[in-house]
Amino acid sequence: MTVPLFDTKTPLEPLREAILERVAAAIDAGRFILGPEVAAFERELADYVGVGHAVGVGNGTDALSIAARALGIGPGDEVVVPSFTFYATAEAIAAIGATPVFCDIDPDTRNVTAETVAPALGPRTKAIVAVDLFGMPAEIPAIRDAFGLPVIEDAAQALGASLYGVKAGALGDIATFSFYPSKNLGGFGDGGAITTDDGELAERVRALRFHGSRDKQTFEYVGFNSRLDELQATILRVLLPHIDTWCDGRRAGVQAYIDAGLGEHLTLGATPEGATPAWHLYVATHAEADAKLAQLAAAGVQARGYYRLPLHRQPAMAPYLARSGRALELPVTDELARTNVALPISPVFTRAQADAVVAALASA
Numbered sequence: 001m002t003v004p005l006f007d008t009k010t011p012l013e014p015l016r017e018a019i020l021e022r023v024a025a026a027i028d029a030g031r032f033i034l035g036p037e038v039a040a041f042e043r044e045l046a047d048y049v050g051v052g053h054a055v056g057v058g059n060g061t062d063a064l065s066i067a068a069r070a071l072g073i074g075p076g077d078e079v080v081v082p083s084f085t086f087y088a089t090a091e092a093i094a095a096i097g098a099t100p101v102f103c104d105i106d107p108d109t110r111n112v113t114a115e116t117v118a119p120a121l122g123p124r125t126k127a128i129v130a131v132d133l134f135g136m137p138a139e140i141p142a143i144r145d146a147f148g149l150p151v152i153e154d155a156a157q158a159l160g161a162s163l164y165g166v167k168a169g170a171l172g173d174i175a176t177f178s179f180y181p182s183k184n185l186g187g188f189g190d191g192g193a194i195t196t197d198d199g200e201l202a203e204r205v206r207a208l209r210f211h212g213s214r215d216k217q218t219f220e221y222v223g224f225n226s227r228l229d230e231l232q233a234t235i236l237r238v239l240l241p242h243i244d245t246w247c248d249g250r251r252a253g254v255q256a257y258i259d260a261g262l263g264e265h266l267t268l269g270a271t272p273e274g275a276t277p278a279w280h281l282y283v284a285t286h287a288e289a290d291a292k293l294a295q296l297a298a299a300g301v302q303a304r305g306y307y308r309l310p311l312h313r314q315p316a317m318a319p320y321l322a323r324s325g326r327a328l329e330l331p332v333t334d335e336l337a338r339t340n341v342a343l344p345i346s347p348v349f350t351r352a353q354a355d356a357v358v359a360a361l362a363s364a
């Protein structure tokens with residue numbers, strides 16, 4: 001049995017007709033930039049996340065740059081970011097002239113914590129980026145309490161997750177989402193959003209995504225041209241009502257792995273009390289990760305090692321390491337980068353697929 005790493009196609013099939021109808025109507029309406037579909041999606045996303053404001057932007061990377069700029073961050077400022085994450089988390093900070101300073105993560109949740117952030121703080125630290133990695137909500141309230149610094153929640157992988165009933169996207173001072181096709185809520189192209197409960201921040205974000213202008217006449221900031229497309233918003237509005245069902249499917253898939261005995265072959269992460277993960281990816285570890293990946297590939301299972309070269313070892317980040325001048329020992333990051341095995345997971349993942357993955361691991 002071939003088991004794909006993602007299955008973005010099957011969950012969309014029952015929605016195909018509805019999507020085509022709504023896209024046709026949006027084409028007929030002829031408003032392609034910041035029209036009624038974007039406005040309605042922003043309201044629906046804000047309601048789903050449980051915050052006052054959502055603002056659609058071009059992608060999840062721009063969302064991070066715009067969120068940081070809205071917090072007043074710029075050249076000379078430092079922002080603490082994890083090293084074990086997708087490159088965009090740090091790139092978006094560097095792109096606005098600020099310095100990303102890398103920190104380690106907790107080995108069980110793979111997320112930053114108050115303990116791992118502390119050594120990266122300095123007098124120029126203006127904010128902390130906490131990634132809800134692989135869909136596991138980071139323990140952001142504890143980080144906010146510990147340092148009194150604003151937390152930007154990179155929730156690109158976590159729509160549908162929650163921590164003690166508070167949804168990912170509502171945990172930080174401001175949060176960012178990506179609707180890249182393989183994310184938990186994936187559009188048919190690039191897209192992103194920023195969520196916050198702070199009305200002033202939301203207004204700055206709205207101006208920044210439109211060239212730094214509120215009225216298209218006066219330009220207050222050097223901003224961005226980064227808007228969620230009307231057609232993407234039209235599609236995302238059809239998909240959003242299904243996000244909980246899809247996340248339930250992902251959680252059932254992870255339970256199927258556990259029931260199938262995955263823990264006998266790989267080391268599984270931990271879900272802290274109060275956390276409901278959205279499982280964008282299901283990632284286990286093994287000391288011989290690449291050998292396990294080869295074994296899985298031979299059996300038709302599409303597994304993959306993620307972020308094998310963590311961000312503090314990426315060539316483009318070298319000048320930022322030098323600039324921050326902080327000592328950089330990130331042992332948990334280095335270990336996880338070497339040992340992680342991301343396994344297939346999707347909203348329609350089955351017990352039979354879990355059995356096939358476990359059988360492939362057992363066949364050594």
Ligand SMILES: *Cc1c(COP(=O)(O)O)cnc(C)c1O
Nearest residue numbers: 059060061086088089156178180
């Ligand atoms: C996907 C992703 C991003 C970037 O999103 P894009 O829409 O591709 O720009 C940022 N951070 C994390 C953690 C991501 O997974």
